Amino acid sequence: MLAAERRDHLLELLARQGKIVAKEVAAELGISEDSVRRDLRDLAAEGLCQRVYGGALPVSPAVVDYGARQSVAPDGKRKVASVAAGLVRPGGTVILDGGTTALAVAHALPRDLACTVITHSPPIAVALLDHPQAEVFVLGGRLFKHSAVTCGAAAAEAAQNVSADLFLLGVTGVHPEAGLTTGDAEDAAMKRALAARAADTYVLASSEKIGTASRFRVLPWAETSGLVTDKDPHDPVLEQLAENGVEVLPAG
Amino acid sequence: MLAAERRDHLLELLARQGKIVAKEVAAELGISEDSVRRDLRDLAAEGLCQRVYGGALPVSPAVVDYGARQSVAPDGKRKVASVAAGLVRPGGTVILDGGTTALAVAHALPRDLACTVITHSPPIAVALLDHPQAEVFVLGGRLFKHSAVTCGAAAAEAAQNVSADLFLLGVTGVHPEAGLTTGDAEDAAMKRALAARAADTYVLASSEKIGTASRFRVLPWAETSGLVTDKDPHDPVLEQLAENGVEVLPAG
DNA sequence: CCCGTTCTTGCACGTTTCTGCATGTATCGT
DNA sequence: ACGATACATGCAGAAACGTGCAAGAACGGG
Numbered sequence: 001m002l003a004a005e006r007r008d009h010l011l012e013l014l015a016r017q018g019k020i021v022a023k024e025v026a027a028e029l030g031i032s033e034d035s036v037r038r039d040l041r042d043l044a045a046e047g048l049c050q051r052v053y054g055g056a057l058p059v060s061p062a063v064v065d066y067g068a069r070q071s072v073a074p075d076g077k078r079k080v081a082s083v084a085a086g087l088v089r090p091g092g093t094v095i096l097d098g099g100t101t102a103l104a105v106a107h108a109l110p111r112d113l114a115c116t117v118i119t120h121s122p123p124i125a126v127a128l129l130d131h132p133q134a135e136v137f138v139l140g141g142r143l144f145k146h147s148a149v150t151c152g153a154a155a156a157e158a159a160q161n162v163s164a165d166l167f168l169l170g171v172t173g174v175h176p177e178a179g180l181t182t183g184d185a186e187d188a189a190m191k192r193a194l195a196a197r198a199a200d201t202y203v204l205a206s207s208e209k210i211g212t213a214s215r216f217r218v219l220p221w222a223e224t225s226g227l228v229t230d231k232d233p234h235d236p237v238l239e240q241l242a243e244n245g246v247e248v249l250p251a252g
Numbered sequence: 253m254l255a256a257e258r259r260d261h262l263l264e265l266l267a268r269q270g271k272i273v274a275k276e277v278a279a280e281l282g283i284s285e286d287s288v289r290r291d292l293r294d295l296a297a298e299g300l301c302q303r304v305y306g307g308a309l310p311v312s313p314a315v316v317d318y319g320a321r322q323s324v325a326p327d328g329k330r331k332v333a334s335v336a337a338g339l340v341r342p343g344g345t346v347i348l349d350g351g352t353t354a355l356a357v358a359h360a361l362p363r364d365l366a367c368t369v370i371t372h373s374p375p376i377a378v379a380l381l382d383h384p385q386a387e388v389f390v391l392g393g394r395l396f397k398h399s400a401v402t403c404g405a406a407a408a409e410a411a412q413n414v415s416a417d418l419f420l421l422g423v424t425g426v427h428p429e430a431g432l433t434t435g436d437a438e439d440a441a442m443k444r445a446l447a448a449r450a451a452d453t454y455v456l457a458s459s460e461k462i463g464t465a466s467r468f469r470v471l472p473w474a475e476t477s478g479l480v481t482d483k484d485p486h487d488p489v490l491e492q493l494a495e496n497g498v499e500v501l502p503a504g
Numbered sequence: 505c506c507c508g509t510t511c512t513t514g515c516a517c518g519t520t521t522c523t524g525c526a527t528g529t530a531t532c533g534t
Numbered sequence: 535a536c537g538a539t540a541c542a543t544g545c546a547g548a549a550a551c552g553t554g555c556a557a558g559a560a561c562g563g564g
Contacts, residue, residue, distance in 0.1 A: 003521090003522070003523095031523080031524090032523070032524050032525085034523075034524065034525080035522085035523060035524080038522090038523085053531065053532070054532090
């Protein structure tokens with residue numbers, strides 16, 4: 001591995017996970033921690049990261065350049081996105097829902113991951129423009145501006161023509177009794193249509209969604225494979241879900 | 253192996269695997285590392301790669317990206333976009349092509365214009381998110397990353413289901429004999445399909461496009477209604493077009 | 505056909521850069 | 535305060551680098 005390449009890798013890691021742990025990276029890349037430390041020192045000298053004890057953090061968002069600016073998702077969403085991105089297998093096909101959390105997943109995908117991404121969200125399509133190895137398929141339809149996704153009959157029909165291994169579903173409410181809910185009926189229908197086209201459906205739920213419910217039911221728990229959240233797994237709501245057979249993937 | 257051939261090989265390698273390791277290439281091609289280094293040095297001098305210790309990397313896509321993304325539309329494109337936006341009638345339906353000029357049109361549309369916009373460009377869909385009165389319809393399909401538009405069979409099929417008053421067509425070349433041209437065959441086919449669905453087709457051509465031609469023909473002049481450009485209307489190329497019955501809308 | 509020129513290529517040499525280890529110091533958590 | 539961990543520094547071997555040089559090929563003019 002080239003030294004400069006390693007440097008790029010560090011920067012990408014920083015943008016994707018929001019932090020770097022020197023020890024982990026050294027082990028992952030099979031190089032000494034000294035080299036990682038040296039790289040981090042250099043990057044910090046160029047103002048590209050902030051050196052901290054044990055690793056590095058992104059430079060404060062105010063100073064950060066344009067590239068990272070758009071990837072400023074709240075910490076919780078980024079953690080969820082990072083774990084969810086790990087569910088996407090190389091060569092696999094994933095349906096990415098709309099919403100800010102799903103957008104964070106798009107940003108969290110390794111830049112050179114070879115996979116197929118199906119989405120009905122134009123912002124996600126735009127975010128994936130610089131993933132050269134990702135084959136992106138956009139589901140057309142009427143643009144629902146509130147969520148920045150396409151929906152309606154045309155979109156639902158387009159969804160019937162695709163299949164995927166995985167659907168990463170964003171919702172606005174996750175509640176033991178109310179189930180998975182969202183604020184728009186059409187949007188809910190679209191999510192249902194997408195879930196029906198994927199072998200597995202994982203729900204993206206940053207902590208603020210847990211225990212809340214919105215107006216329209218999306219899916220029953222039985223049709224989901226699991227839930228990715230940064231909320232403490234010992235939270236009563238999550239424990240109740242786990243008892244009901246929902247696989248909870250912690251993103252702490 | 254010819255020197256120029258070797259150079260091409262290096263560039264292709266760079267594009268394919270995102271990096272070049274001098275030692276590996278030298279062994280693979282059976283030449284000395286010195287020659288590889290010399291080639292890389294030359295390529296770097298031409299700005300075709302970035303030289304690093306041990307090999308080379310592509311010119312940072314980040315630099316290109318941000319440059320293009322950040323740079324507000326050049327003056328010419330903005331003038332063209334402004335005039336073209338004026339062609340959109342309240343309550344009317346317009347098909348907006350992809351490309352930076354069409355994106356400028358989206359930005360130039362009055363924020364509360366009530367109209368229907370059909371597009372196969374995710375960035376344009378995103379740009380129209382804050383036009384509350386605009387009904388936006390996205391044509392889905394495989395995402396062609398170079399132009400940031402959807403194309404392919406699915407997109408062409410989706411195009412068959414819409415109709416519009418107006419198609420604002422972006423091209424890369426406007427030439428009296430070669431006609432309207434663009435750099436990608438699929439993209440050209442998509443533009444043709446869109447032109448067939450609109451009553452009128454107006455070409456968006458900022459001055460640098462006038463008199464140039466690209467690889468693939470899009471449309472004959474007969475199927476266009478007019479041309480919007482900021483180039484001096486007395487330009488010989490434009491006068492020749494006008495003689496052939498093309499309506500030239502000046503955007504000076 | 506011959507000769508001089510130019511360009512390319514590989515080799516040799518000295519220099520720079522990188523990397524991992526060892527050492528001693530600073531910092532963190534308990 | 536203490537041990538554990540992370541850190542900076544110095545060092546040595548290895549790898550990559552630039553440069554100069556010479557052999558060979560391609561080319562053009564006489």
